[in-house]
Amino acid sequence: MEYMILLHSDESAAPDFAPGSPEFDEMMGEWMAFNAELAEGGHMIGGASLAPTGTATTLHKSPDGNSTTDGPYAETKEQLGGYYVIEAADLDEALAIAAKVPIPYGSFEVRPIAFRPEV
Amino acid sequence: MVTIDAALAQLVRQDAPRVLALLAGRYSDLHLADDAVADALAEAAKRWPTDGVPDNPGAWLNRVASRRAVDRIRRLDVERRRTQAAAPELHADPNDSAATMHDTFLIDDPISDPNLPEDQLRLMFLCCHPALNADAQVALTLRLIGGLTTDEIAAAYLIPTPTLAQRISRAKSKIRDAVIPLHMPTHLEHRLDAVLSVLYLVFNEGYLGRGDAPEPMRVDLCEEALRLTRSLADLLPDHAEIHGLLALELFHDARRDARLDANADLVLLPNQDRTRWHQPGIEKGNAALREAMALQAPGRYQIQAMIAGYHTNARHAEDTDWTRIVALYDRLIAIDPSPIAALNRAVAIGMAEGPQAGLAALPSSDDLSTYHLFHAAEAELHLMAGNVEEARTAFETAHSLARNPAEVRHLERRVAETT
Numbered sequence: 001m002e003y004m005i006l007l008h009s010d011e012s013a014a015p016d017f018a019p020g021s022p023e024f025d026e027m028m029g030e031w032m033a034f035n036a037e038l039a040e041g042g043h044m045i046g047g048a049s050l051a052p053t054g055t056a057t058t059l060h061k062s063p064d065g066n067s068t069t070d071g072p073y074a075e076t077k078e079q080l081g082g083y084y085v086i087e088a089a090d091l092d093e094a095l096a097i098a099a100k101v102p103i104p105y106g107s108f109e110v111r112p113i114a115f116r117p118e119v
Numbered sequence: 120m121v122t123i124d125a126a127l128a129q130l131v132r133q134d135a136p137r138v139l140a141l142l143a144g145r146y147s148d149l150h151l152a153d154d155a156v157a158d159a160l161a162e163a164a165k166r167w168p169t170d171g172v173p174d175n176p177g178a179w180l181n182r183v184a185s186r187r188a189v190d191r192i193r194r195l196d197v198e199r200r201r202t203q204a205a206a207p208e209l210h211a212d213p214n215d216s217a218a219t220m221h222d223t224f225l226i227d228d229p230i231s232d233p234n235l236p237e238d239q240l241r242l243m244f245l246c247c248h249p250a251l252n253a254d255a256q257v258a259l260t261l262r263l264i265g266g267l268t269t270d271e272i273a274a275a276y277l278i279p280t281p282t283l284a285q286r287i288s289r290a291k292s293k294i295r296d297a298v299i300p301l302h303m304p305t306h307l308e309h310r311l312d313a314v315l316s317v318l319y320l321v322f323n324e325g326y327l328g329r330g331d332a333p334e335p336m337r338v339d340l341c342e343e344a345l346r347l348t349r350s351l352a353d354l355l356p357d358h359a360e361i362h363g364l365l366a367l368e369l370f371h372d373a374r375r376d377a378r379l380d381a382n383a384d385l386v387l388l389p390n391q392d393r394t395r396w397h398q399p400g401i402e403k404g405n406a407a408l409r410e411a412m413a414l415q416a417p418g419r420y421q422i423q424a425m426i427a428g429y430h431t432n433a434r435h436a437e438d439t440d441w442t443r444i445v446a447l448y449d450r451l452i453a454i455d456p457s458p459i460a461a462l463n464r465a466v467a468i469g470m471a472e473g474p475q476a477g478l479a480a481l482p483s484s485d486d487l488s489t490y491h492l493f494h495a496a497e498a499e500l501h502l503m504a505g506n507v508e509e510a511r512t513a514f515e516t517a518h519s520l521a522r523n524p525a526e527v528r529h530l531e532r533r534v535a536e537t538t
Contacts, residue, residue, distance in 0.1 A: 019202050019205055020201075020202065020205030051296055051297070052296075054289060054292060054293055054296070055292075055293055055296040055297040056297075057250035057297060067249070068249035068250055069249070069250075069252070070249075070250055070251050070252040070255070070293070071252070089298075089300070090298045090299065090300035091250055091297050091298050091299045091300065092299070092300050092302075092304070092305070095250070096305075111297070112296060112297055112298065
């Protein structure tokens, strides 16, 4: 069985160490160790860390027309039903791809991926 | 003899946005362009008082800012290599290097650069990108396209400078981090609509803002909106709605002097002294509207401009062709069924067919219950129908919801007059 783990946490509380600093290396070390453990155990399929919510854009899709808003999707009555990781030249291309997802009504949050470990 | 201050102000307002657009286009990098222009402007402020104003300030700015951009690319490249060496796991993009740097280019007056119109347009579309929130779109447009300073924009919107500065810096970060591109949009019409609404938003803010105590340092947002709409019309002359918006703004602007009396109190359209309307402005509005209609692509700004044109071209209030105006509102609602358009249509019906018909045509208050002008319009219709009691109640509601000082005073008077 494959599972998806959704990581929700308070991004304002996340550490912000400069690359190259000992604190940064220590933090990265923990993540790399965790990723290695997943890979060695045969668990790793994929994963990524997302850029902060300030980079998020939400596409609201409906048959009457789509609209785009700044910011992450604020959960209301819709439920998370799936995800895509895509390669796109820029946000416009990513939004155009999102608009083609064959769900007539829905809200699709589009956010850049900040970092993806090698699988 | 131009003073240094005036020359610098002109440089910021007129030349800086052009150079910014060119640099942003050349490097596909808004941040780099903005920083480089800021460096060059600082250099002008430092050197011009002793060296004097150069013969062609625009070319000077273009030259210095271009040099600063190259310096910045070199510095960034060194920094990036250092980061990459320290943390290779961050996958620094190898394409983001000095390889994209252009070291030699012929620099002349930015205005004669053939890339300028396209670069300015692309920047305008970027500033009004729907992935940015509406406030940020307005702030970016005024700052990057209009050449207004953060202080000027903050003052125009009566908000603290740090708040505005943060709004701009957040928007710029999002442009960089989410990779919002600097290119001509695929669906031009749709994105053009977003640009037009930003410009109209700026105009309306200025129009209403004129009711406040005048501050000498406050930038006139109406004039800015007009200037930007005009330049957009020059850049995209075949788009009817741009000319439509321009006509709409010109008609409103032509009535500016008659809108407030000597006490800065609001004077409603039927009571305005029409001899104080600015005739050349009306003629310009008529010309812009003709240009729009010749393109035969109707839209909501053109219809609103036609409505404004019927008002503005009527010599006396009683000459207003309300039947035509009602028909135009019907067309407007068919394209853009907004509750505000429905409200204005009801007022027009009240004038064309009598207050009872107007009251019957009022849209349901569900969408407009917090909109002071809904209650004010309802009150005026009740008053015309002789329902003084209902009129007062509605004026009171309108008064409690109004924000603009001139409107608050006006509604206060209307409450008193119906008590």
